[in-house]
Amino acid sequence: MSYLLYYSPSTASMPVHWMLLELGVPFEARLIDFATGAQRSADYLRLNPAGRVPTLVVDGVPRGESAALLMLLAERHPEAGLAPAPGSAARPVWLETMVFLANSVLPAMRGWFYADKDGDPAGADAVRDFARRQIESGMQRLDDRLSDGRQYLLGEQLSTADLLALVLMRWTRHMPRPATSWPNLAIYIKRLRQRPAFVEVNAREGLSDWLNDDPTAPPA
Ligand SMILES: N[C@@H](CCC(=O)N[C@@H](CS)C(=O)NCC(=O)O)C(=O)O
Known part of the structure; x- marks a missing residue:
């Protein structure tokens, strides 16, 4: 491979x-x-x-x-184990979550960041306003999902949905309402940012502005 x-x-x-x-x-x-x-x-x-x-x-x-x-x-x-096995009870939830992130939140992010480039700059503010609503309602849905105290979007098992979701949350850091301002997302973000591979990808990409204060602290 x-x-x-x-x-x-x-x-x-x-x-x-x-x-x-x-x-x-x-x-x-x-x-x-x-x-x-x-x-x-x-x-x-x-x-x-x-x-x-x-x-x-x-x-x-x-x-x-x-x-x-x-x-x-x-x-x-x-x-x-980053995706539930075909036929398992968690599989439909994983599929649904991946498509929700890719189909609803990601395109709204494109609208927010590329409104001037992808469309008519004269209408960019309206596009950004619409995108912001979509992003915030997406964050709300994810926060609601985590309100039962689960560690990850599918429950207790980390999946690809968490990797995609965390990067989408990172992109909100300079938006009017950053993902860290939702209570359950704040805990979730902190937990995922502790993963050694997340710390490593930040180092490899030269990023240092959205890490935990102590990136090496043990998982909560
Ligand atoms: N739906 C695509 C979106 C890819 C995308 O929009 N990538 C952006 C960066 S986040 C890009 O390559 N932008 C460069 C450009 O549009 O010139 C995916 O999820 O892979």
């Missing part, structure tokens, strides 16, 4: 980068530098015609879409 990840720090490639570290599999990571427009270079567009990260080259074949890549990795490495 070979993996080559094209990534840019703190973007949709981050949950995939994190998952590769959680899995402990060998992989190569290549930076796509947005500052130089590398995502629109001819070479990169051959791998990812949309000009977006992530791209994960799996056994020589380029694949895209962060949520799909997380699900694919979970399928290829079932021993890691």
Whole structure:
């Protein structure tokens, strides 16, 4: 099995980068530098015609879409237990949560961060306002889910949904209402940020602005 990840720090490639570290599999990571427009270079567009990260080259074949890549990795490495087994009671909840994150929250994030670029800048404020409502209602739903004291979105078992959700929560840090302001999300965020692979992916991506005060403290 070979993996080559094209990534840019703190973007949709981050949950995939994190998952590769959680899995402990060998992989190569290549930076796509947005500052130089590398995502629109001819070479990169051959791998990812949309000009977006992530791209994960799996056994020589380029694949895209962060949520799909997380699900694919979970399928290829079932021993890691990052997805409930097909037929298990938790499987439908996992599928539903992954699609909710990828289908509702992620596109709203795109609206928030790319309103001027993807659409008419004259209408960007309205797009951002709509995106903000979608993101906040998504965070509320996740907070409600965690209100029974469960450790992870599916219960007591970490899954790909948590990796994707935490990166989405990271993106809210400079938004009008950051995810850390929801009570159950605040505890959840702190718990997940303690994971050594999360600390490691931040170090590898050169990020230091959304970690626990003591990143090495034992899990709560
Ligand atoms: N639905 C895609 C979204 C990918 C995406 O929008 N990536 C952004 C970074 S978060 C990107 O590559 N932006 C560069 C650009 O649009 O020029 C996924 O989840 O993989």
